[in-house]
Amino acid sequence: MSPTTVVRGGHVLTMGPAGDLTGGAVAFADGQVLAVGPFAEVADRFPGAEVVGDDQGVVLPGLVNGHTHLSEALICGMGEDLTLFEWGERLVTPVGRHLTREMARVGAMLKGAELLLSGATCVNDMFCHTNVGSQASLGVVDGLEELGLRGVVAFGPEDMAEPDRHPVGDFLAEHEALAGRCAGSRLVGFRLGVGTVLGQTDELLAASARAAREHGWAVHTHLAEVREEVVMARLRWGRTSVERAADAGLLEVPVVAGHGIWVSEGEIRLLAGAGVAVVHNPVANMILGSGVCPLAALRGAGIPVGIGTDGAASNDSQNMLEAVKTAALLQKVARLDPRAVSAGDVLAMATLEGPGPSALTAWSGRWSPASGPTWSGCGATGPAWPTSTTPASRSSTAPPRPMWPTSGSTGPAGSWMVSWSATTWPPWSRPAAPWPPPWPPRPGSADAPAWPEGQSRPRAPLVRARRPASVRST
Numbered sequence: 471m472s473p474t475t476v477v478r479g480g481h482v483l484t485m486g487p488a489g490d491l492t493g494g495a496v497a498f499a500d501g502q503v504l505a506v507g508p509f510a511e512v513a514d515r516f517p518g519a520e521v522v523g524d525d526q527g528v529v530l531p532g533l534v535n536g537h538t539h540l541s542e543a544l545i546c547g548m549g550e551d552l553t554l555f556e557w558g559e560r561l562v563t564p565v566g567r568h569l570t571r572e573m574a575r576v577g578a579m580l581k582g583a584e585l586l587l588s589g590a591t592c593v594n595d596m597f598c599h600t601n602v603g604s605q606a607s608l609g610v611v612d613g614l615e616e617l618g619l620r621g622v623v624a625f626g627p628e629d630m631a632e633p634d635r636h637p638v639g640d641f642l643a644e645h646e647a648l649a650g651r652c653a654g655s656r657l658v659g660f661r662l663g664v665g666t667v668l669g670q671t672d673e674l675l676a677a678s679a680r681a682a683r684e685h686g687w688a689v690h691t692h693l694a695e696v697r698e699e700v701v702m703a704r705l706r707w708g709r710t711s712v713e714r715a716a717d718a719g720l721l722e723v724p725v726v727a728g729h730g731i732w733v734s735e736g737e738i739r740l741l742a743g744a745g746v747a748v749v750h751n752p753v754a755n756m757i758l759g760s761g762v763c764p765l766a767a768l769r770g771a772g773i774p775v776g777i778g779t780d781g782a783a784s785n786d787s788q789n790m791l792e793a794v795k796t797a798a799l800l801q802k803v804a805r806l807d808p809r810a811v812s813a814g815d816v817l818a819m820a821t822l823e824g825p826g827p828s829a830l831t832a833w834s835g836r837w838s839p840a841s842g843p844t845w846s847g848c849g850a851t852g853p854a855w856p857t858s859t860t861p862a863s864r865s866s867t868a869p870p871r872p873m874w875p876t877s878g879s880t881g882p883a884g885s886w887m888v889s890w891s892a893t894t895w896p897p898w899s900r901p902a903a904p905w906p907p908p909w910p911p912r913p914g915s916a917d918a919p920a921w922p923e924g925q926s927r928p929r930a931p932l933v934r935a936r937r938p939a940s941v942r943s944t
């Protein structure tokens with residue numbers, strides 16, 4: 471048995487019924503938490519233990535990064551003026567054709583170290599690439615093991631935009647290889663990845679959903695991240711990506727979905743009923759201008775919501791503590807209400823509340839003996855940890871107060887999120903200067919997305935959109 475270590479702090483945030491222990495400590499050895507309590511009691515119980523920390527710092531369960539892409543580890547800081555679709559088309563997709571298993575290993579170690587330094591002890595990764603046959607995603611498992619960081623890894627392919635489309639079986643082969651690699655890992659688990667519902671051909675989406683059901687694999691995907699996704703899904707299938715995921719049988723297994731921003735009240739009920747967990751990625755959403763996650767509506771419907779950084783190429787870092795803080799700040803300013811979400815709420819989302827037992831909680835730290843020591847400590851004078859006298863502020867259980875009116879428009883999940891209207895959705899993308907869309911786009915024109923042969927066509931026409939004043943020609 472290895473020597474026992476006692477970590478003490480001015481505050482031990484148990485994130486459980488014991489609440490905030492002032493002057494507390496945690497003892498652990500051999501990967502197990504042995505005791506949590508007042509420092510004096512814990513020190514007396516383990517007299518020979520090494521003591522780490524002091525009476526100033528904060529000790530808390532390890533943060534769980536609920537959604538990221540270590541496939542972007544080596545390309546951060548390159549997309550700050552692009553919308554999601556432009557960013558994907560110009561940066562992430564081209565890079566993804568060249569990623570290798572060794573790049574994945576190195577990148578996972580580089581960004582994994584950043585996660586550890588910011589308090590994360592577990593990461594839910596979706597490695598996205600189209601270097602088919604390279605099995606690059608297996609390199610993430612190599613890197614996390616080398617680093618000693620817990621995780622769950624998925625391979626998130628998209629084949630709609632690939633000029634030389636590979637057989638569906640090639641993608642399934644990497645899912646199976648990754649599952650096999652994870653099965654032999656002490657630290658890393660597996661999920662089946664679906665890059666996005668919209669980014670996959672109907673064949674790959676159907677095969678992925680079928681494989682998940684047959685193998686009992688949980689799924690990691692993105693849902694309802696930007697307005698364009700909703701519009702293009704309606705063009706392609708006559709329904710949204712959330713509805714399409716349900717149609718395809720993807721929601722019949724445990725699902726963790728990044729974002730959940732552009733969802734209607736009906737879709738929130740659908741996701742809640744299917745037991746889907748959502749991961750909120752505030753920094754990436756702000757950098758790409760994607761929107762504001764309706765946290766209160768999702769959590770109010772019983773959907774477990776975790777916090778993630780998203781990939782380094784849309785976040786510019788993997789600082790998990792920054793993501794937690796930003797999650798609270800974004801809700802406050804979006805709702806014009808400093809009570810919109812508390813520090814205690816977002817800390818709970820990033821530790822134990824997060825996506826529930828069917829999703830992420832199993833990896834997270836628990837403050838009881840016999841649990842894994844996935845926790846982290848932050849010195850009160852550390853570079854990113856604020857000095858605080860009430861670090862575990864109360865979780866806000868009060869219903870949201872009425873919000874300032876939003877110019878008469880109706881938004882999903884109760885009209886508070888942002889001001890928008892279905893009649894003014896730009897059908898292809900925002901009118902960014904480098905890619906001005908025709909208005910309205912003509913099916914089959916050079917500016918309209920080309921639907922590959924054999925793929926399902928739009929079943930319902932898009933609502934007739936007004937051309938926004940910002941792109942109206944003179």
Ligand SMILES: [Zn+2]
Binds near residue numbers: 537538539692780781
């Ligand atoms: Zn993502």
